[in-house]
Amino acid sequence: MITYNPKEWFSFIFRFHKGDTFRKLLPIMLGIAAYSFIIAYLELEYWQLSELSHVKNITVMHTLLGFVISLLLVFRTNTAYDRWWEGRKAWGALVNNSRNLAIKVAVMIKAKEDKEIFRKLIPAYSSVLNLHLKNADISHELFEDAILAADHYKHKPNQIAKTIIAKVNELYEQGKITGDQLIVLNAEIQSLTDICGICERIKNTPIPYSYSAFIKKFIFIYVMTLPFGYVFMLGYLVIPVVTIIFYVLASLELIAEEIEDPFGYDPNDLPTAKLAEMIQKNVEELIY
Structure with a gap:
């Protein structure tokens, strides 16, 4: 288990521990960035879609589903933490x-x-x-x-x-x-x-398979469709924006996966030894 001083929160921003999700997700984040660049290039340079294109309206879906995905991730994280705390x-x-x-x-x-x-x-x-x-x-x-x-x-x-x-x-x-x-x-x-x-x-x-698999698929579809609509408002800035959104959503799921079984060898598991x-x-x- 990682020991730390919770009052020194500012140092956490610039310190990457081996248990941090950033290191684990970095290869996928690079893939998401490359994917977002391809979508932005196709829509802006190759297809040259106008502001009147219906593709721009895909953001309506993200607005409606954003609340749903936040509720699912909060429930998922709370459920995993309850298991961790019960073990403690x-x-x-x-x-x-x-x-x-x-x-x-x-x-x-x-x-x-x-x-x-x-x-x-x-x-x-x-x-x-x-x-x-x-x-x-x-x-x-x-x-x-x-x-x-x-x-x-x-x-x-x-x-x-x-x-x-x-x-x-x-x-x-x-x-x-x-x-x-x-x-x-x-x-x-x-x-x-x-x-x-x-x-x-x-x-x-463990958490039921169908529930865990659904959240992963939901996050994947949600992130993969983000560049299509937001490229009209952000241009090539959609690349870092989509990458950050994926990092936040995937990190919550990754943290939940790690702490739901608190008796292993992961950095955030209980110090049972x-x-x-x-x-x-x-x-x-x-x-x-």
Whole structure:
């Protein structure tokens, strides 16, 4: 995730980060500029269309559809941001619940060897969940004396949650914790699985294909028809104008595509790896 100072907004104008849409759209923008030049040349120089040509009236279509396309893009961006923010709230809850679980384990469990197991298992859940959401390869070795079985388990976060539950239940059967303490710890562990489900729902349920495809086609048709009408009013200035309009519209769609799945490796995705490291530090400070 890109870290920045939102108060230094003026510097953003002249700085192009690798996550900026300008770099990604630059080849297409050059193509749009060349296309606009060809249309302007044909209408002004080759065909020499007059001001009375009906082609000039195409701008009426853009005036009518401009409001529609703005509504679609606003809805698209808001929907994508809601998914990004929901993912951030889920990981915020994971941080808090991991701390709460660690605090209760530190107080309720007395044996040092039992504490040491939870000291490794609790942060391991967030680390594995981070890799799980990125579809990354997860090592089968959880730590020195515990193995994640590759063949039996495909869902690694579930396996760690099961291991934690099994250990808590073992402590109860051994009389090291009471029934009330078992209920309290189980509730905290269940919350970890609930958070995993929220993140998987965001990741595995993208924006419907028809909706996303329609917006892209709409933007393409809208921009491709702009030079035909506006060349009569702007002349060759239609080239930078159409290019800028395309940059604005396409950037909004590109930003929405990037943030609707906040668990990847894109510059604007959530810093889940850093959050997992923070959870590990907090748990190791609490359980000792």
